[in-house]
Amino acid sequence: MSQMGLIWLRFRKNKLAVIGLVGIVIMILICFTSPLYISWDRVVTQDLLITNQPPSVQYPFGTDQFGRDLFARVLRGGVYSLSSGFIVMMGALVLGLIFGSIAGYFGGMVDIVIMRLMDVFMSVPNLLMAMTLIVVFGQGITSLWLALALSSFPALARTVRSAIMTTRSAEYVDAAHIYGASTTKILVKHILPNCIGPVVISATIMLGSTILGIAGMGFLGIGIASPTPEWGTILSEVKDVIRFYPYLGIIPGTAIALSVIFVNFMGDGLRDALDPRMKK
Numbered sequence: 227m228s229q230m231g232l233i234w235l236r237f238r239k240n241k242l243a244v245i246g247l248v249g250i251v252i253m254i255l256i257c258f259t260s261p262l263y264i265s266w267d268r269v270v271t272q273d274l275l276i277t278n279q280p281p282s283v284q285y286p287f288g289t290d291q292f293g294r295d296l297f298a299r300v301l302r303g304g305v306y307s308l309s310s311g312f313i314v315m316m317g318a319l320v321l322g323l324i325f326g327s328i329a330g331y332f333g334g335m336v337d338i339v340i341m342r343l344m345d346v347f348m349s350v351p352n353l354l355m356a357m358t359l360i361v362v363f364g365q366g367i368t369s370l371w372l373a374l375a376l377s378s379f380p381a382l383a384r385t386v387r388s389a390i391m392t393t394r395s396a397e398y399v400d401a402a403h404i405y406g407a408s409t410t411k412i413l414v415k416h417i418l419p420n421c422i423g424p425v426v427i428s429a430t431i432m433l434g435s436t437i438l439g440i441a442g443m444g445f446l447g448i449g450i451a452s453p454t455p456e457w458g459t460i461l462s463e464v465k466d467v468i469r470f471y472p473y474l475g476i477i478p479g480t481a482i483a484l485s486v487i488f489v490n491f492m493g494d495g496l497r498d499a500l501d502p503r504m505k506k
Contacts, residue, residue, distance in 0.1 A: 236499040243495020249488035253481075257304030268298045270453045278471050287477050291467050296460075300478055303455035308485065310371065310450075311437040317375035318382055318436075319429050325379070326386025327413055331394055337387070344380035352377045352439055356448050370449050374439050378432055385428045389421035396420075423500035431493035434486040441482045457482050 237243055273293035281288045287296035329340040356373035363369045393399065394417060402412045443449035444458025445465075452459055457478045464474040 233499045237495050240495040240498055242491045243498070246488040246491025246493075246495065249484065250492060253304065253485055253488070254308060257301050257308060260298075260301035260305065264298045264301060266302075268295055269302045269455055270294065278467065278474075280471075281473060288471070288473055290460075290464055290474055291471075296474065296477060299455040299460055300457070300481055303457050303460055303478065304481060304485075306367075306450055306454065306456045307437060307440055307458070307482070310367065310440050310456075311433055311485075314371050314374045314378065314436045314440070315429055315433045317371065318379035318432065319425070321375065321379035322382025322386055322429075323418070323425070326383035327390060327418065329383070330387035330390030331409070331413055331417070333391070340383070341387070344383050347376060348380045350377065353443075353446070353448075356443055360448055365448065365451055367450050370440065370443055373443075374436055378436060382425065382428055382432065385424050386421060389424050390417055393417050393420050427493060427497045427500060430496050431490065434489035434493065437489065438482065438486050 271294065273289075275293065276285075276289050277291050277293045279285055279289040279293075285295055285297060287300060290296055290299070325340050325344065329337040352373060355377050356370060359369040359373050360366075363372075390413075399412060399416055402416050407416075440449060440456070441458030441461070444456045444460075445462045446458075447462060450456040450459055452463060460478045461475055461482075464471070468475040
């Protein structure tokens with residue numbers, strides 16, 4: 227059996243991991259296909275004649291205090307929340323691979339300088355970094371992505387550095403040096419493929435915290451601006467009436483919780499599948 231086959235076999239034996247994978251795939255399919263059957267007007271149009279309607283056949287999730295269809299807003303909000311999570315994760319992954327590879331491969335003073343730089347980034351809270359970027363670039367989704375990516379990638383860089391420092395002394399790396407392979411070729415062809423396991427695990431687990439961070443920024447009013455729906459923004463908009471109409475907060479809150487739980491289940495399964503020694 228191939229290596230990928232063994233990884234999949236170990237992964238599917240973990241029932242929670244399979245539940246997480248199936249759950250997040252279903253959420254992605256439902257949310258990302260919603261533009262096909264939910265128009266933008268249905269998401270943003272206000273109708274003060276139908277404010278705070280309870281869930282019904284016509285409005286499965288009810289309506290908010292502005293008379294907007296909560297079902298449409300939660301589904302379209304999932305597009306922004308989930309896609310932003312993946313974009314931030316990929317940005318952090320690229321930065322982590324670049325800085326972690328350089329630090330781990332060259333070591334010495336290069337390693338010291340890069341790791342101290344990572345310490346600086348990790349010492350700045352996400353909220354403070356987001357506020358700083360908003361002052362510089364203005365409020366918007368790009369500032370949110372930058373803030374979360376810059377505050378998340380140092381942890382991935384440390385993971386990459388650690389894996390590369392373990393791998394760079396392997397015999398096949400020494401052989402590549404002897405045959406005159408370039409530094410770039412050694413890193414890309416020989417070292418990074420053998421470090422991918424811990425990096426994928428860290429990135430997947432980070433995705434859950436990123437989705438939660440995006441929702442938190444939206445709730446505080448420094449994330450994706452209204453009327454664009456995003457789960458945290460939806461919660462922020464209904465916080466004043468949630469005690470009278472609990473479903474307005476329960477539904478988007480459940481969407482956030484389920485997405486984070488599913489991703490974490492999947493991350494735990496990948497950890498056990500890629501590195502059985504870490505299995506609890």
